Amino acid sequence: MKNLKIPNTDKQRVVILGGGFAGMNAALHLKDSAYQVVLIDKHNYHTFQPLLYQVATGGLEPTSIAYPLRKLLKKHANIFFRMAEALFVDVDNKIVETNIGDISYDKLVIALGSTTNFFGLPEDSTSKMKTLKSITESLDLRSFLLENFEDALLEEDEEKKKSLMTVSIVGGGPTGVELAGAIGEMKKHMLPNDYKELDINNMQVHLFEATDKLLGPMSESSQKRALSYLKSFGVHVHLKSAVKSYDGNTLTLANNDTIHTDTVIWTAGVKGIPVNGLPKESLYPNGRIKVNAYNQVEGLENIYAIGDISCMVSENLPRGHAMVAPVGIQQGQLLAKNLMREKQGITPKAFNYFDKGSMATVGRNRAVVDFPGNKIKMGGLVAWSAWMVVHLMSLVGFRNKMIVLTGWLYNYMNYDRVLRLIIHPSKKRVVEKINKEIEESILES
């Protein structure tokens, strides 16, 4: 069997699966330590997930929210990187099997993050929906939205034309709200100019949320503010509206109401990315990994889980921490320090989340911010500026900060989102094209 060709040294080896916020921080805080660190990710870059929706709506270039992992790690001789997909963890023999070979570990850190959770919706419904968990998916969504508008220009049937122009978002969490706001802005400022031949009133933006409020974990005043902001952008918000099925054109709600829409974007839930090889007892039903206060996986020696994929249940947190970047960052940093403490014979520290508050932006000049404890809340332009500063500072790399700032300033001054480029045809078109080619080759043969 091939192996990853990492030199064997007398240092203990920490293998980290995943270069997201948690894994990246764990690796960086083990730099120049007494461990050899091997970071494994299927991409050669870190993704700043909170801004994916701006890539999908043409506000930011994909490259400005991605950062090459090798560049991040290049100064540290004890850290190695391999672009690989983890396939199986052999816990007995302490080996991770990947698509390019095997690697043994002394300590394993699982930081693979989360994936879309459709909560049991049938596959013939979900396969026709769009999701927004990676740069590839956000580019696919961007192309898909624009291709539908190009198609609408040619459509004879008025109902079908409306359906092509209608965008439905499922899930009223931060991603759903931010995306709805951005698409509402596209409707207001960009699409009417680009598609003068279409009646923009035919375009409807819907947001469906199963519970009775948006932004579940935020304060009531922020929830209400977000709702009124979305309405001011012309978004139709449907609360207490769970989705039952979707056939590519008709979206059916739990109460059997239907709506015709060619675009459905599912942002309603996340779950842990499946890790083959872990015993069932170490997992919650939603795929998240049971960890103790030191992020050690329940029942397994020398295996840790951090970030979205881990679930640290306590009396105050029966469902674990929120699956957000700051938790992953803090867990990654603490785990690295605890591993170093272990080497020095010092007692490790239990994880204690330092909550800096939460925020969501809802289009131009509009955002909501809750400070910890939900005692202080902000809205409007002040919150929007705060949102931008926080996100700008959190981006990895000076060049990315500059490019994003330049882009934002331009977009703000021009009421525009310039990156409306169909560089990568959406998956739908590619599949159609491949099917056509297969058909033709069958006809020819």
Add this chain to the structure above:
Amino acid sequence: MKNLKIPNTDKQRVVILGGGFAGMNAALHLKDSAYQVVLIDKHNYHTFQPLLYQVATGGLEPTSIAYPLRKLLKKHANIFFRMAEALFVDVDNKIVETNIGDISYDKLVIALGSTTNFFGLPEDSTSKMKTLKSITESLDLRSFLLENFEDALLEEDEEKKKSLMTVSIVGGGPTGVELAGAIGEMKKHMLPNDYKELDINNMQVHLFEATDKLLGPMSESSQKRALSYLKSFGVHVHLKSAVKSYDGNTLTLANNDTIHTDTVIWTAGVKGIPVNGLPKESLYPNGRIKVNAYNQVEGLENIYAIGDISCMVSENLPRGHAMVAPVGIQQGQLLAKNLMREKQGITPKAFNYFDKGSMATVGRNRAVVDFPGNKIKMGGLVAWSAWMVVHLMSLVGFRNKMIVLTGWLYNYMNYDRVLRLIIHPSKKRVVEKINKEIEESILES
């Protein structure tokens, strides 16, 4: 049959095929004119081709050298855009057939540009080579180069490892020279840091040119300068070295010399993009369209060709003008004005190329510039700065100018090319993956 749903007015309709430099300029100079203008391009953006090689080498984001055509045209009520691929010109009935429907024209302007010319090299050789004529191809090349370095890390065989790290460029024109310089820079500044585990001396950059000089049409002193600049970047330049075949690993020259290289980039020639329906007599053997001094296609009424795809032969120019952006821009502008002159009953003007000179950059601080007539030449840092100013000013859109300038400043200060992201796996990998999936589905069934 479907049609493009362009409203019929009492204005004469000019259909322009292609939104490159020539087509875009023709369309824009017909704004608010007595014509209805329909611009057709298979992409929804204009590509600034001269900087594609910087996208391929991670120096610029693809979005910064592309500009949405709808944004460019949105202010002009008489100009329509359709994203479509022209399939056939029915010259008798004055109709263009596209993949999304038909459109009739009163005047047709063909501005489809050029494509890679392999000069009869067999397809089993060329299918394994990379080309650099579109944003998609440049992203494919970027991923391919980086994937080969990731593979080299795992390779046991020393010869194969060297081959994975070796980059061969065929063609010593501006694209070949600029690309070789940029890859030479990657070897010097970026790759050794990112791939510390590899011996960078195993990486070789080769440039093969069939004639005895680089940058054919430039002055002798610029040709010599470019050669010495490339050598200073560690590029092996092989003059009088035509390529005979390539099997994916071994590149064979006309004199039967061989070299092992996993990457071969073909920049050695261009030809006119084929247009179905035009009579053979209107075409030169290389696919370029015969036009008179007014860019009217030989033997056809009301059909014009401009830019790379057209070939205007005269006594002084037995092979027509160089296939470069300024010719296309000037022909597009002149044709638009001549069409308007026609409406006003004014005699049209013959094309007269205003040559502003030519330039090529060869990596950091190095470029060559020839002013018209080859009397004044520049090299080094001055030429390099001039090259940057000219290209920056030629980019479409203020935002693109700002993003490119920001990127260049960053790259210059940091000796770095940050955008080394494998966001889109190279075609090779995608094909491998699809083949594997087909195999698996056959096994399953």
